[in-house]
Amino acid sequence: MKKTTTINLAGMVYHIEEDAYQVLRQYILDIKRVFSSQQGVEEMVSDIEVRIAELFQERLNKNKEVVTLADVEEVMVIMGSPNQFDENYDGEDEEFFHHNDYHQEQGSKRLYRDTDEGMLGGVSAGLAHYFNIDPVLIRVLWIVLVLAGGSGVLIYIIAWIAIPEARTTAQKLQMKGQSANLDNFRAFAESVTNEAKTGFKRASNSVKNSFKKKDNPISNIAKAIGRVIGFVLFLVGVLGLISLTLFFLADYSFFFLNNEVIDGDINSIIGLIFTSSVLAAWLIFTVSIIPLIFIVLAGGMLLFNQKPKSRTFVLTLLIIWFIAIIGLSFLGIRTGFDFKETYKSHEKTYVEGVFPEVQVNIFEDDLLITNSMDYDFDQFISITQNEVNLGYARIEVLPTSDSLFYYSIEKRSNGGSLKTAKENSEEIKFDIEQEGNVLNVSGKYGFPIESKMRGQKVFLKIYVPIGKRIILNGNLEDYPIRLQTRTRFNDEFLEQTSVWEATQLGMEYRGL
Known part of the structure; x- marks a missing residue:
């Protein structure tokens, strides 16, 4: 005892x-x-x-x-x-x-920020010590990442917050892989003293000292610039957090995605793509919101002169972020398997009756397209509770040696298996009605929301017997329509109702 x-x-x-x-x-x-x-x-x-x-x-x-x-x-x-x-x-x-039987401890490196040799937050200098390379290479890498899309700024901010600063002598020795013993403590102290005496870091120290002086103009300007940057980052981050939260929670009617107008909320869009819509929505939200949180934290540090946040908090956010990215990647791979097989269905229909010409009317949501309308026919996706309207059918007009007018409808879709792809194709809704020599064509096609977006497309081909004509009614200049002609035709021919005659060499424009 x-x-x-x-x-x-x-x-x-x-x-x-x-x-x-x-x-x-x-x-x-x-x-x-x-x-x-x-x-x-x-x-x-x-x-x-x-x-x-x-x-x-x-x-x-x-x-x-x-x-x-x-x-x-x-x-x-x-x-x-x-x-x-x-x-x-x-x-x-x-x-x-x-x-003594004990052995001297071998030095092991730890990652710290080196603010003594750093230019901003000491991240580059700390990484250079850890990987034993020139810090210039690290700084060049940051510049490349910034120019490659701006990711370098976010990564640097995260590293600045997550990596602790080497404050004590022991930490500075560990940063360089040196054992924290008396020999190295004394050597470190002597090196600092010698550098100060010889003026090895004269310029650096003078700048740092000038920044430390409260009334120094350079210090005041630097602080002002830092606060402006901090304010911008803080404001952008807060607005981003609010917008992102509203984007996921609010029931938006319209928004743009890849230059396409979408009528529906973000959760409906996610549900149309991913196999597990609820999990995908949470993962996308997490992956999007955590970088905004880091931007707010970095802005607050600069604006309010705050110290870096708790390492545990920052590392927890980083771990959650990486887990969400990995989860979203696996979910994306799983969803990608639903595009493995492709099925195409063809349906050929003859126009009943013998006519010297046929007319084609295009309807936009039951509204007939006329000459006075100026539609741009951009891809438009609308989502209701039971159905998805996914855009416009591609129309092609071709000559044929057959004596009768006819048209063929090709429906395409993908699926995890050929059977599933076939079922998705059969569920596509696209209507054509014949009234005498008039074909009333629904410009858009749709499918049940349960089918999800699996590459559904519709192609309509109208065949015109040689020597007969087709009349395309309305302003179809911007509609996805193609005519098989001998030479490239001007889209302005479709600004008004146009007449086309089938010949051996292709469709020929015959005016209005």
Whole structure:
């Protein structure tokens, strides 16, 4: 049974055996004595105490809560003897540090931001230390990422928030892969002193010092610019969060996607694409909102001069973000399998009766397209509770050696299997009605919402017997219609009702 005492080391409370405490106390006093003439000794001793506390923490667990003499001796061997730097020391007890069974701890690198050598947040300098490369290469990579689409800005902001700054001497040594022992503490302190004396970083220090002066014009300008940037980032982030939330929660009637007008809310669109609509909606929302949160955090840091947020909070967001990206990728792959097979159905229909010509009317939602209308016929997707209208059927007019007018309808669709693709194709709705020599064509086609968007398309081909004519009524200049002609025809021919005659060489324009 041994007597124990309680100590406060680097802000942490430890229970330690009394004889171990006496050895540790003398060890720290020796450090202070030997390094008393060293510039910044208090900071150095504080860093050494932090490192000793870390080593103690590694040796404690739920089954061992007291620091023993053996622990202290092991830590002393790892840290090294302060007496080796004392010119008046006679070498007594030094044998303990040279012949002890413990081995010197090997240095292991840790990723920190190096604000001493960094130009902005120290991210590039810290990564350069970690990967042992020139920081210029890292900075060039950031520039490439920014020019390649702006992703470098977001990644840098995330890294700035997530990677801690190397503040203590021990952290700066670990950043460079050096063991946090007395040799390296002293070498680091001497290098800083020598650099200051020789003016190695004269320009850098002068700039940094100028920034630290409260009334310095450069400092004021830099702070003002930083706050402007912070305000912009904060405002963009907040507006983005509000817009994104409303975008997913509100019932929007119209929005644009890839230059297409969509009548429906975002959740309906997601449900039309992904096999699991609810999960896909949450994953897309998560992947979209977390970068906006990082932008708000970065803007707040610059605008309100805040310190970086909790690493645990930032890392938690990053983990959630990466999990959402991975989940969305797997869901996308699963949805992609539904496009594996393609099925095409063909339906051929003759126009009943013998006519020298036929007329074609195009209807837009039961509204006849006339010469006075100026439609651009952009792709338009409308979603109702039971049906999806997916755009306009492609029409092609061709000559034929047959004596009768006829048309063929081709319906295409994809599916995970050929059977599913066939079922999706058969569910496409597209109407043509004949009234004498007039074909009333529904410009749009649709399908049940349960079929989902699986590449459904409709192609209508109208065949005109050679020597006979077809009349295309209405302004169809911008409609997806094609005529098989000998030479390229001008779209202006379709601005008004136009007449076309079938010949051996193709369709010929015959005016109005």
